[in-house]
Amino acid sequence: MDYLKRILKYLDEYKFLVVLSLIFSLISIFCNMTVPKVSKHIIDDVLIAKHFDELSNLAVLVAGLVLIRAFCNYFQGYIFEYTSQKVIYLLRDQIYTKLQYQSFEYFDKASTGAIMNRMVGDLEAIRVFLNQSFVQVITITITIVSALSIMFSMNVLLSVLTISTAPLIYLNVRSLAKKLHPTFKSIRIAFEKLTSKVQENITGIRVVKAFGNEDFEKKSFEKVAYEFTEKNIEAADIRSYHNPLANFLNGLNSVIILVVGGYLAIKGKLSIGTLFAFVSYVNIFSTPIGNIQNLVNQWQNAFASLEKIFEVLDSDIAIKSPKNGIRLKDVKGDIKFIDVYFKYNQHYVLKGINLHIKPGEVVAILGSTGSGKSSLINLLARFYDCTKGSILIDDINVKDIRLCSLRKNIGIIMQETFIFSDTIAANIAFGKPDATLDEIKWAAKLAQADEFIERLPQGYDTVVGERGVGLSGGQKQRIAIARALIYNPKILILDDATSSLDFETEAEIQKTLQDVIKGRTTIIITHRISQLVVNADRIIYMSDGRIVEEGTHEELMKLKGRYYAAFKKQLLERLNSLPA
């Protein structure tokens, strides 16, 4: 009920339209109720009494009522479609905004399929609810109540007989609702699995093909698709049992009325016109009762969706920009990690990190896989917050800096370069959509991307395919470098930025990076000991969430510890990979 109240609050802005639409509904119901009355008059007082002169006026009256009803239904339908679309637009916008500001932690847990389902399927169920089901509850109630009161005023016996099947109808609807609720929930879960599967498969189609895994993927897709089909069949099975039962009960009503009403008419206790009108009211009464089944489906569906939608809207945002946070100005690039501890779930992945990186210093961080290197920079950019300790930039705690200001002052180049299906210029200016072409070209030149971009048919306006299809690995990486430089950040992070490239391309990009990092505080996270690492002012070696070695290349080589062992191992691997 809480969810119902909340969703109806969204209609507040459209109160006038909702009221107008209800007025149209009331007029439509009034017309519907009047037609049988006029028909009774036509049968009893015109046709049977042979007062044919009134017939044409009454026929015009019936036609007029039917026409007004049609207009009212049209306006009422349009208004509700309009308001429901507006509410859904607002909700969709709110969900999208919420997702934009959600932290990494949220996306670690939520599946893409589930998120897509919130944005599409769940909102559609709510739209149907607002558009049809919500107003139907009101119109159905008014129709049933007014039809019943007219019927009682016409004939008490026939009315009692008509509603005698009502308890059975109620039990049928209740049992349907009870059975459908868990089935709808499982349909939703199955649908999320299905959309996740399709999304993952299409995103990873190159990996699937590279491993010749099409058959395996096909089978695993069939499994989730089958589960979704089965759940839908289950729901259809429930409905197909209850719907005919509801129709049978409604039909039974009409038969009883015709038999008993016919008998009363033969006995002269009921006029033919009254019997005709009564049967019409039975139809008016039973049609919405039949619709209750659909309504129950739609409400169940909508409630399951409302729960999910408000779950997203109510979810906490773990990392928030501080109120009245500091805007960084003239950043020097001094970074301090003070006794930093961090855990994702139960286990600490960073255990007491103390590190001071001076402005303009280049620090390379190496270490075994899973030692916590990426976590360290995730904390610096506040993708996550440290569990204990603090991180300072120019002696300001990162938690006191406006998120937007913090992140715009840290340029991050990652291993996985995401290129949006847009122009090259838009991809470079991603973090600064108002960047001028000169700024974009400046960043591209620094990243040594300008030359290849100018050679493309449309230069900076060339549209690249989804995820950068049409560009080589090196070209994509250069665009990523240019993108990170667009704000000319004082702090630069290279997170395994060249590890997915071949040695030759890596060497070229490294040369570019040597120029790019000049005058910037740079943290290089890497597995490979490259020229960039050897030239770094300081090298940090991490193991199991701790800094275990620290010094220049020469110092660490003399130490003959973990870094020395890694260097020797990589040198051997490289020598072995050379042609004989």
Ligand SMILES: Nc1ncnc2c1ncn2[C@@H]1O[C@H](COP(=O)(O)OP(=O)(O)OP(=O)(O)O)[C@@H](O)[C@H]1O
């Ligand atoms: N989002 C996450 N949720 C839970 N655990 C995570 C998450 N990201 C990383 N971890 C775990 O935290 C530990 C440190 O991971 P991190 O990515 O910082 O290591 P890394 O040194 O950068 O590794 P690699 O060199 O392989 O990239 C690992 O054990 C990893 O499994």
